[in-house]
Amino acid sequence: MPLKxxxxxxxxxxxxxxxxxxxxxxxxxxxxxxxxxxxxxxSEGDPGDGFYIVVEGQVKVFKTSSEGKEQILHIxxxxxxxxxxxxxxxxxxxxxxxxxxxxxxxxxxxxxxIRLIAKDPSLAMKLLAVLSTRLKQFTVQVENLSLxxxxxxxASHLLFLAEEQGNRHRVTLTISKGQLASLLGTIPExxxxxxSKMAAQGLITVSGREIALLDLEGLERLSETxxx
Amino acid sequence: MPLKxxxxxxxxxxxxxxxxxxxxxxxxxxxxxxxxxxxxxxSEGDPGDGFYIVVEGQVKVFKTSSEGKEQILHIxxxxxxxxxxxxxxxxxxxxxxxxxxxxxxxxxxxxxxIRLIAKDPSLAMKLLAVLSTRLKQFTVQVENLSLxxxxxxxASHLLFLAEEQGNRHRVTLTISKGQLASLLGTIPExxxxxxSKMAAQGLITVSGREIALLDLEGLERLSETxxx
DNA sequence: CATTCTCCTTGACCTAAGTCAAGGAACGCG
DNA sequence: CGCGTTCCTTGACTTAGGTCAAGGAGAATG
Numbered sequence: 001m002p003l004k005x006x007x008x009x010x011x012x013x014x015x016x017x018x019x020x021x022x023x024x025x026x027x028x029x030x031x032x033x034x035x036x037x038x039x040x041x042x043s044e045g046d047p048g049d050g051f052y053i054v055v056e057g058q059v060k061v062f063k064t065s066s067e068g069k070e071q072i073l074h075i076x077x078x079x080x081x082x083x084x085x086x087x088x089x090x091x092x093x094x095x096x097x098x099x100x101x102x103x104x105x106x107x108x109x110x111x112x113x114i115r116l117i118a119k120d121p122s123l124a125m126k127l128l129a130v131l132s133t134r135l136k137q138f139t140v141q142v143e144n145l146s147l148x149x150x151x152x153x154x155a156s157h158l159l160f161l162a163e164e165q166g167n168r169h170r171v172t173l174t175i176s177k178g179q180l181a182s183l184l185g186t187i188p189e190x191x192x193x194x195x196s197k198m199a200a201q202g203l204i205t206v207s208g209r210e211i212a213l214l215d216l217e218g219l220e221r222l223s224e225t226x227x228x
Numbered sequence: 229m230p231l232k233x234x235x236x237x238x239x240x241x242x243x244x245x246x247x248x249x250x251x252x253x254x255x256x257x258x259x260x261x262x263x264x265x266x267x268x269x270x271s272e273g274d275p276g277d278g279f280y281i282v283v284e285g286q287v288k289v290f291k292t293s294s295e296g297k298e299q300i301l302h303i304x305x306x307x308x309x310x311x312x313x314x315x316x317x318x319x320x321x322x323x324x325x326x327x328x329x330x331x332x333x334x335x336x337x338x339x340x341x342i343r344l345i346a347k348d349p350s351l352a353m354k355l356l357a358v359l360s361t362r363l364k365q366f367t368v369q370v371e372n373l374s375l376x377x378x379x380x381x382x383a384s385h386l387l388f389l390a391e392e393q394g395n396r397h398r399v400t401l402t403i404s405k406g407q408l409a410s411l412l413g414t415i416p417e418x419x420x421x422x423x424s425k426m427a428a429q430g431l432i433t434v435s436g437r438e439i440a441l442l443d444l445e446g447l448e449r450l451s452e453t454x455x456x
Numbered sequence: 457c458a459t460t461c462t463c464c465t466t467g468a469c470c471t472a473a474g475t476c477a478a479g480g481a482a483c484g485c486g
Numbered sequence: 487c488g489c490g491t492t493c494c495t496t497g498a499c500t501t502a503g504g505t506c507a508a509g510g511a512g513a514a515t516g
């Protein structure tokens with residue numbers, strides 16, 4: 001059931017600084033949709049007739065192999081746009097999107113949104129920045145997958161979370177270990193084993209989704225020269 | 229030695245369809261630079277004070293691990309823009325760029341170029357399309373690295389080249405085998421071995437940089453369900 | 457509170473692909 | 487045209503990490 005969105009657009013970074021006139025136009029464009037845990041937002045190959053912004057909840061974008069293994073490309077939280085690639089490249093969605101928890105998204109239909117950008121270069125500049133940042137993130141993901149072994153990827157990710165959460169010594173996972181494995185290009189078993197080994201070496205302690213970073217030096221070293 | 233560029237901008241896809249006024253402005257912005265084989269265009273971490281367009285030659289963009297292994301992110305040919313990510317995200321270059329053969333590039337300084345876009349939404353739309361397409365390519369690269377084994381990656385790449393070169397049954401590598409290995413996230417030894425195996429099974433025949441695709445069916449299958 | 461999920465962990469095993477080392481082929485240079 | 491350098495190929499070996507299988511812990515449900 002599509003609903004009219006609440007007036008939260010102003011708090012979305014992408015629309016930040018937009019005039020209230022444009023915000024009104026956007027508000028009229030947007031269609032609000034709700035999803036329950038596990039539900040797909042779109043599938044790889046679906047026509048890219050618009051993009052989404054997360055209002056609340058969490059969405060994973062991922063690829064699946066023929067044997068059913070899954071690789072998460074990115075996890076999106078509130079305020080982040082999903083699927084703009086399909087809109088601007090004029091192609092079908094290149095990956096799947098599914099929600100990890102009950103979520104609310106806003107949908108912006110392609111054509112109307114494109115018309116809006118054409119009129120407002122500042123919106124275009126914002127989008128360029130968003131896409132560029134995502135590109136940079138892919139750069140890191142490829143580096144991690146190809147040049148680092150699993151322990152290094154885990155260490156990197158923990159340090160990244162510490163940075164993001166603004167706490168040098170303790171991080172909270174926002175996704176399950178299984179999903180984390182899929183994000184890091186490995187499987188739960190391997191993640192589990194390495195996590196144990198890291199704990200045994202005094203690098204971290206794990207308790208549920210709470211992880212204490214005991215040895216930042218060591219983690220830093222591990223994240224670069226992958227040897228555990 | 230920077231030189232004024234020749235009037236080839238109109239033939240660059242990114243600037244295609246731009247008015248001659250804007251083309252003149254761009255021409256005045258651009259600085260032509262020449263590189264000899266192996267030379268770096270920029271290094272990871274360098275300030276992103278502008279971006280480049282390939283006029284002739286070939287440029288690889290790549291990451292390097294602490295142990296010296298290299299992963300190529302993309303190979304750019306004539307007409308393609310390099311390094312826009314740094315410009316629009318306002319960050320240093322997130323990877324290295326080096327030329328694979330004697331090359332000529334045009335450099336566009338950041339600030340002037342940004343001013344130009346702000347005035348011309350159609351240029352912004354073109355850039356959005358370019359970045360989106362690159363994003364989609366990364367999507368494929370991550371999928372290949374994480375969800376496919378090396379034989380599958382090779383098969384995919386050969387089929388991709390066949391598509392690109394418009395010849396179903398014969399492709400020509402434009403880079404050395406060693407560089408190809410680095411692009412596919414493996415090493416020359418492994419590439420070599422698998423190529424031999426594929427030849428033994430009648431999928432392909434290899435002679436230098438010329439590869440004949442004998443069994444498209446088989447390659448297609450291999451590219452999906454990676455079993456050789 | 458017991459039951460059933462779902463998720464996580466550990467063990468034994470196996471295999472894809474990386475390392476090290478040695479020849480060969482091809483290419484550019486003097 | 488011969489020489490050296492760079493690139494490619496093949497072989498023997500090692501290993502990171504995936505697979506399969508079996509518990510165990512925690513959360514959710516009736």
